[in-house]
Each structure stands twice: as C-alpha cells, then as structure tokens.
Amino acid sequence: MGGAALLILIGLSILSLYIFYRIIKAAVKNGIIEARRIINTPPSGGEQDGNRIAQINCPACKQNYDMDYPKCPNCKTGNPH
Numbered sequence: 001m002g003g004a005a006l007l008i009l010i011g012l013s014i015l016s017l018y019i020f021y022r023i024i025k026a027a028v029k030n031g032i033i034e035a036r037r038i039i040n041t042p043p044s045g046g047e048q049d050g051n052r053i054a055q056i057n058c059p060a061c062k063q064n065y066d067m068d069y070p071k072c073p074n075c076k077t078g079n080p081h
Contacts (some may be wrong), residue, residue, distance in 0.1 A: 056080075 055064045058072040059080060071078055 054067040056067045056079070057064055058075060058077055060077040061072060061075040063072065063074045065073055067079070069079060
C-alpha cells in the first residue's frame with residue numbers, strides 16, 4: 001500500500017509541475033508579445049525629435065504645445081505628463 005501511495009504522490013507532483021510550467025510559459029509568451037507590441041508601436045506625442053522640444057496634445061482643447069509648459073497656453077489645462 002505504501003508503494004502505490006508514493007507512486008500516486010509522485011505522479012500528482014509531476015502533473016502539478018507540468019501545469020505550473022505551462023502557466024509560466026504562457027505568461028512569458030504573453031509578456032514577450034506585449035513587449036514586441038510596445039516596441040513596434042510608433043511614438044506618440046511627447047517624444048523628442050532632434051533638438052526640438054517635444055510637443056504634446058492637450059486633452060481638453062486638442063492643441064499641440066511644448067511638453068515643458070506646465071499648462072496648455074490655450075485653455076490652461078494642466079500638463080498630463
């Protein structure tokens with residue numbers, strides 16, 4: 001009886017490890033896919049281009065202005081960045 005119980009315990013342990021491996025593998029794969037998506041996404045407003053100050057788009061009035069301004073010069077909405 002002790003030998004059969006040990007074999008069942010070993011079998012369940014191996015099954016648990018395999019399930020854990022599959023979960024980790026899926027999480028890593030999803031992380032790699034997400035990282036590739038971020039890398040391949042073109043930059044949005046707020047990125048610097050050469051010597052120019054980066055421009056951002058005001059969420060309230062949709063006007064572009066320099067990223068280093070604390071507020072939108074047009075509508076005075078605070079800089080979200």
